Amino acid sequence: MKILVPIAQVPDTTAKISFTDNNTKFNATGVQFIINPYDEWYALVRALELKEAGLAEKVSVIHVGLADADATIRKALALGADDSFRIDTDPADAYVVAQQLAQFIKNNPYELILMGKETISYNSGVAAGILAGLLDYPYIANASKLDINGNTAVAHQDIEGGYQVVECALPVVISANKGMAEQRIPNMKGIMAARTKPLQVIPAYPVNITTKYEQFELAPGRSACKFIDPNNVEELVHLLHTEAKVI
Secondary structure (H helix, E strand, O other), X not given: OEEEEEOOEEEOOOOOOOEEOOOOEEOOOOOOEEEOHHHHHHHHHHHHHHHHOOOOOEEEXXXXXXXXXXXXHHHHHHHOOXXXXXXXXXXXXXXXXXXXXXXXXXXXXXXEEEEEOOOOOOOOOOHHHHHHHHHOOOEEEEEEEEEEEXXXXXXXXXXXXXXXXXXXXXXXXXXXXXXXXOOOOOOHHHHHHHOOOOEEEEEOOOOOOOOOOOOOOOOOOOOOOOOOOOOOHHHHHHHHHHOOOOO
């Protein structure tokens, strides 16, 4: 079995976010970028665990983006991925990412595509589902546990009050949630080995681009708390209606 782990590059959670050109472009100056945690901590690490258990022969990572992500891809190699690919384009949205990945996988089949449930930058959580649809593969969303039994993937999905077990035949697309694996830190041997592992750059495939970003806006900062006398229900209702606008 071969496993493909798509990874996204996202700003570190401590980065100060700003925009340029009249709020139409993200300002990357001084921003530290990392592998999207859901892709790294859960999808990639679980893929490596499956290989270490003798259930997979190779773990590859792939990124849809420009050359500024190469260092981020090298970290995935340092963690233990065998090889890597970068589709050379700046994707407009998750649909473009899914289309690029689908074209690559049609030319380079993998039995298991394992990716994070969402990115911490946009939090849309739709790329995996779109990819499965484009490939006509089964899709298991938000899996918190994954095992492989022969040609069958067995996944746990957390639900209210417990979890449900989902089984399906390979090939399959699975999005990983918390609980799938535990975070790893690259060791010196892995860092040194990553320097010589393959990172193949692939020209972008022709795909449909249906959206574009017109403008970005920062979320409003936190406002001061208002304390209402517990006996003053009328004022509380008034503020919830006129200021918070939740009723």
